Amino acid sequence: MPAIRSPHESGGASRGELGGLIERERLPSGREDLPEPIVAHSQRERILVAMADSCANKGFGATTIADIVRPAGVSRATFYELFEDKEDCFQAAMELSLADAMERVVGAFSPDKPWATLVRDSAAAFLDLLASRPAFARMAMVEAPASGQRASEMHAAGKRVLLTLLDRGREEAIEAAIPASAGRAAIAGAESLIVGQILAGNAERLRELLPDVVYITIVPYLGQEEALRHSREVEA
Amino acid sequence: MRPQRERLLEAAVRIVAEKGYAATTIGDLTREASISRTTFYELYPDKEACFLAAFDSVVEVLMRRIVRAYEAEEHWPERARAGLRALLETLAEEPALARLAMVDISSVGPAAQRRHRVAMQRLTPLFDEGRDFAPRGHRLPANTSRMAVGGVTGLIADDLVAGRTEQLPELLGDLLFAVLVPYVGPHAAVEEIRLGEGRPQPGAADGPGPATAGRPPAGSP
Secondary structure, three states: OOOOOOOOOOOOOOHHHHHHHHHHHHOOOOOOOOOHHHHHHHHHHHHHHHHHHHHHHHHHHHOOHHHHHHHHOOHHHHHHHHHOOOHHHHHHHHHHHHHHHHHHHHOOOOOOOOOEEEEEEEEHHHHHHHHOHHHHHHHHHHHHHHOOOHHHHHHHHHHHHHHHHHHHHHHOOOOOOOOOOHHHHHHHHHHHHHHHHHHHOOHHHHHHHHHHHHHHHHHHHHHHHHHHHHHHHHHH | OOOOOHHHHHHHHHHHHHHOOOOOOHHHHHHHHHOOOOHHHHHHHOHHHHHHHHHHHHHHHHHHHHHHHHHHHOOOOHHHHHHHHHOOOOOHOOOOEEEHHHHHHHHHHHHHHHHHHHHOOOOOOHHHHHHHHOOOOOOOOOHHHHHHHHHHHHHHHHHHHHHOOOOOOHHHHHHHHHHHHHHHHHHHHHHHHHHHHOOOOOOOOOOOOOOOOOOOOOOOO
């Protein structure tokens, strides 16, 4: 599934950013020069964006099909051609959010980077992505773990990937006997801070958490001095 | 006969643990609590409000036990250890309560998630005493204790979901590490786990001597 691409990811405001994406990608109705699959593809993406937006604003339970089709600029009939029902649409939006977030983190990966640099770059990329798209941030971080088998499994799988990357730090760890759960605890700690910021409605300021996230993920492996040094460097 | 509200909240804890929040109906709750629907609606406007009230009562029980254990110890990090042990033991003894407080709450909706976070953040003072143990001249990140709490609740939730409720007390060492490592670093945190397991390092002080994570450096508050 193609991730929703937004070339203006650095853009700030939440609804404006998503609204802009919708506007820009809206195809004039009745364009006959466009092949059918492209039209359908774009409609699908607009619907998914509208779904994420509505969930962020009023929650999944209160979201109606009208809340989705109106901003997406599609008809109800089109909606039901592309999705079985509201749940199906929600799952698709969720999977897209998670896939996008993971792609960003894994994209920061390179075998040549020192481990601590990798952690810093991945954390920064992840926070920037979430901050640039608050509605999707909410889906990936708040709704996904609590909304049904498929989404919560994807969320868990994403965390396992992060854990694998983070736990490479064991090769450089200054203490041999750190518990097996150390990386999982660090990720849970960072996650709870991020979720708190999203729930407080401050998703667009997630980047401010980078020094904290860098500290908590590095400290079990490299110790306090190094973790503080990296934390201060990303603050600057 | 116990007050209806109390019966209802206990019923909510039991039923939600059994069937999950989404599948629980108001009919289930009134049946289990032996109250009428009318009484239910006199007490709470809907299922969510009832569930949140049940959650609050569970949190009160947990916090009381944790704080009592914490205050019985004089020094940090023994205080943090005692508080964590009380938390784990209570959860292991009361599996229904554990699920409600640590797992089901996150599936109820944004209001419940906020409530859960506020409740868990009440644990931060248990850990923030650790700030006095930071390396001299260094200030730890502002959110250190929040992240420590997040690590603790994350590890507990993982074990609950995996069905290891009864074995929760075995998690004490892992939780202790998660809480201590940002404050004292990995060496001292590992040492503290060893002390807790009654396996002091050769040469460690006998008796109730200070733990290896040590006292705050001289001169700190």
